Amino acid sequence: MTKEGFDYAFDPTACERCEGNCCIGESGHIWVSVQKIPEMAAFLKMEREAFIKRYLEKVGYRYTIKEKVVVEGEYDCIFFDRAKKRCEIYPVRPMQCRTYPFWDYFKEHTEELKRECPGIISRS
Structure with a gap:
């Protein structure tokens, strides 16, 4: 490609x-457009507000996906499954991940x- x-x-x-x-490593932002949120929530069979509360963090006027702390200085995207080595929301992942x-x-x-x-x- x-x-x-x-x-x-x-x-x-x-x-x-x-x-x-x-999907792992240093902390950073994985930006999610407001337009993408309903699609991601629907994929996980969740209401929009519940999805935001559980998986997103607001930074200024934008949303970023939360991270899981693995050890100090190392983070995983909350949607990365280490056991399966894959993204749990791959079909609806944000544009930043797609590009x-x-x-x-x-x-x-x-x-x-x-x-x-x-x-x-x-x-x-």
């Missing part, structure tokens, strides 16, 4: 052998991405 403007490609089959590196690893940040930090993601293939 490729995307114009990026000097690497991505092999999505690598996800099967990965430990979920894109990984093609983030503008990684245009300048490709070596960091290669250490994190086994599916990165150099094209240059």
Whole structure:
């Protein structure tokens, strides 16, 4: 898989052998659009407000997915199942997750991405 403007490609089959590196690690924000919340709640068979209370945190005017603390300094997305090595809401995951690893940040930090993601293939 490729995307114009990026000097690497991505092999999505690598996800099967990965430990979920894109879902674990340092703390950060996984932004969820207000429009996506009803779809995610419905997928989990929950009411919108209950979903927000249980799984999201409000930061300013935006929502981010809560994290689970594994050990100090290491976090998991609340929807990442370590035993199964997969996302529990994969079909309705946020846009930020859908576009990984093609983030503008990684245009300048490709070596960091290669250490994190086994599916990165150099094209240059």
